[in-house]
Amino acid sequence: MIDRRTLLAGAALLLGSGPQGLSQALSAELPLGQPEAFSFDALKARARDLAARPYAAPAVPDRDVLQAIDYDAHGKLKYKPDHALWAEGPSAFPVTFFHLGRYFQKPVRMHVVEGAQAREIIYDPAAFEMPADSPARRLPPNPGFAGFRFQERRGGPLDWRRNDWVAFLGASYFRAIGELYQYGLSARGLALDTVMPDRPEEFPDFTHVWFETPAPDSDTVTVLTLLDGPSAAGAYRFRMRRTRSVVMDIEASLHLRKDVGRFGLAPLTSMYWFSETAKPTAVDWRPEVHDSDGLALWTGTGERIWRPLRNPPRTMVSAFSDERPRGFGLMQRDRLFDHYQDGVYYDRRPSLWVEPLGDWGKGSVQLVENATDDEIHDNVVAMWVPREPARAGSSHDLAYRLHWVADEPYPSNLARVVATREGNGGQAGTDRPKGVRKFVVEFLGEPLGRLPAGVKPEPVLTASRGTFPLARTEAVPDDVPGHWRAEFDLAVAGADPVELRLFLRRGDETLSETWTYQYIPAA
Numbered sequence: 001m002i003d004r005r006t007l008l009a010g011a012a013l014l015l016g017s018g019p020q021g022l023s024q025a026l027s028a029e030l031p032l033g034q035p036e037a038f039s040f041d042a043l044k045a046r047a048r049d050l051a052a053r054p055y056a057a058p059a060v061p062d063r064d065v066l067q068a069i070d071y072d073a074h075g076k077l078k079y080k081p082d083h084a085l086w087a088e089g090p091s092a093f094p095v096t097f098f099h100l101g102r103y104f105q106k107p108v109r110m111h112v113v114e115g116a117q118a119r120e121i122i123y124d125p126a127a128f129e130m131p132a133d134s135p136a137r138r139l140p141p142n143p144g145f146a147g148f149r150f151q152e153r154r155g156g157p158l159d160w161r162r163n164d165w166v167a168f169l170g171a172s173y174f175r176a177i178g179e180l181y182q183y184g185l186s187a188r189g190l191a192l193d194t195v196m197p198d199r200p201e202e203f204p205d206f207t208h209v210w211f212e213t214p215a216p217d218s219d220t221v222t223v224l225t226l227l228d229g230p231s232a233a234g235a236y237r238f239r240m241r242r243t244r245s246v247v248m249d250i251e252a253s254l255h256l257r258k259d260v261g262r263f264g265l266a267p268l269t270s271m272y273w274f275s276e277t278a279k280p281t282a283v284d285w286r287p288e289v290h291d292s293d294g295l296a297l298w299t300g301t302g303e304r305i306w307r308p309l310r311n312p313p314r315t316m317v318s319a320f321s322d323e324r325p326r327g328f329g330l331m332q333r334d335r336l337f338d339h340y341q342d343g344v345y346y347d348r349r350p351s352l353w354v355e356p357l358g359d360w361g362k363g364s365v366q367l368v369e370n371a372t373d374d375e376i377h378d379n380v381v382a383m384w385v386p387r388e389p390a391r392a393g394s395s396h397d398l399a400y401r402l403h404w405v406a407d408e409p410y411p412s413n414l415a416r417v418v419a420t421r422e423g424n425g426g427q428a429g430t431d432r433p434k435g436v437r438k439f440v441v442e443f444l445g446e447p448l449g450r451l452p453a454g455v456k457p458e459p460v461l462t463a464s465r466g467t468f469p470l471a472r473t474e475a476v477p478d479d480v481p482g483h484w485r486a487e488f489d490l491a492v493a494g495a496d497p498v499e500l501r502l503f504l505r506r507g508d509e510t511l512s513e514t515w516t517y518q519y520i521p522a523a
Helices: 020-026 042-053 063-068 069-075
Strands: 095-098 108-113 116-122 145-151 164-169 173-176 186-188 203-213 220-228 230-242 246-256 263-270 272-274 295-299 303-306 314-325 327-331 349-356 363-369 380-386 395-405 416-422 436-444 460-463 467-475 483-491 498-506 515-517
Touching: 042 220, 042 246, 063 095, 095 164, 095 220, 145 349, 164 230, 173 395, 186 220, 220 460, 263 395, 303 314, 303 416, 327 380, 416 515, 436 515, 460 467, 460 483, 483 498
Parallel strands: 108 203, 303 515
Antiparallel strands: 095 145, 108 116, 145 164, 164 173, 173 186, 186 263, 203 220, 220 230, 230 246, 246 395, 263 380, 295 303, 295 327, 314 363, 327 349, 349 395, 363 380, 416 436, 436 483, 460 498, 467 483, 498 515
C-alpha cells in the first residue's frame, strides 16, 4: 500500500535552431552540459546492456541534507517559471522541475534533445525560490532533480506559470489532469511483485529523462526515460498530447535481471476508501471518498465488465483472464459533487483508460485492493500480467495508449452500472435472516429506456457459491428514463469470498454491461 504523503508529497505543489542555437537561447536562465549523441534506439540498447550487468543504485547526494528537507522545507522550494525549459519557446509547453528532498532522494538526470544531440540540464539553486535557511543550500553542485512537470500552453486560456497538466515524480510514477482540470490517480512505468507472499514489492526508478524539442505550437510533447531497478531495466518513449484531455502513447522496451513473480504492465494506482456501496459507520463526515470507484474492462471477446472497487478487510487480488484485451481502466463514474461534499473535488478526479496497441497475447487484468482507514493511501492497483512467467534474461516490448479523461473513451451502447449498494438481507419490518446479504445494483442506459411499458428486464445472476432467495428488477422511482435496479439476496455460509456476476437481458438481447463483485462474508 502506497502512502500518498510519501510518493506524492511534492505533487501537493501542483497547482527550431540547432544545438548551438539552443545553448545560446537557454544559457541565460538554464545552464546546459556538453552535447552528446542521442536516439531512442541508442536508449533501448543502453537499457538492454544495463540489464546484463548487476544493479547499481543511483548515488544519492548527501543523505543527511536530503533528510533535513522535510515536507514543509520541500514545499518552500518552488521552481521559478522564468527558469523553465522552453519558457520562451519553441515548445508551447514549458517544463519546470521538482527539488530533491526527504521523500524524493534519488536524483533524476534531465536532458534536452535537439536533433540527434542531447545536453544535460544542470541543477542551479538560483532556479528555485529558496529560503536563506533552507537545508537545500548545503547540497553539493548539480545534485540532480526529483522530477518534472509540463506547464499549460503559453498564451493559452490558463496562466502557464500557475497551471500544469502532467507530472513525473517518485520512482516511475506519473499522472496527468483530465478534461475536468484535476489531478487524481497515478500511473507508473512498471509494477514488480505487487503483493507477493515471498518477496517485497519493488519500485524501479526513472533515472534519466530526455525532452525532445517539439515544433512551435505543437499540442504534443515527447519524453524518453531510462528505467532501472534491481530486477529490471527499460527504455520508454512517451508521446503526450494536450487537447481537451490528456492522451499518452507509450512504447516500452523491458529487460529482466531477475525472475519476477507478478510482472505488472501498464499499472494504474488509485485510492478507494468508501462510497455508497458500504460506508463504515461514523468513520467520516463525507458521503464518499475515492479517486476511482470501479474497474472497467473491455475484453478481447467484446464483453463489457464493471467491477466496483472495495475497501476489503484484508489484501485481495482478483484476476480477469483475457486474450488480446481491448482495454481496461480505473474509472471515476460518480460525478455529483453532493455525493462527496469535499473541497478537494473528488467529483472531478480523472478516469484513466489503458488501450493496448498491438497484440498483448494471453494474460489477465489483475486488481489489487488493500485495506485502508484513510484517504492518504493509494490502496488500489490495476495492471496487465502476461500469462507466461517473467524470467531473468527475458525481454518484453509493448505499446499502449493512456487516456486521462472524464469517462471511458470508447463507451458501449449497453446500459451501465451507476451504483452498487449492499446491506442486510431479508425484508424491512421482519426478522432479518442470518447469513443473507442484500445487493442492489443500479443500471442506466438507452437499452433500458426503450423497454415497452410493463416489461421488466431479466436479471441474470451467478455466484461461485451460495443461493439467491430473492432476485428481481424494478424501475428506479425517479422518472429518469432507462434507470433500473436489480435487487437480490445472497444466502451463503462460511467466510470464503464469493464471486458474483450479474447482467440484464430481455430474451436473447443483452441490455447491460456485466457487473462483477467479490463479496467477503463477515466473520
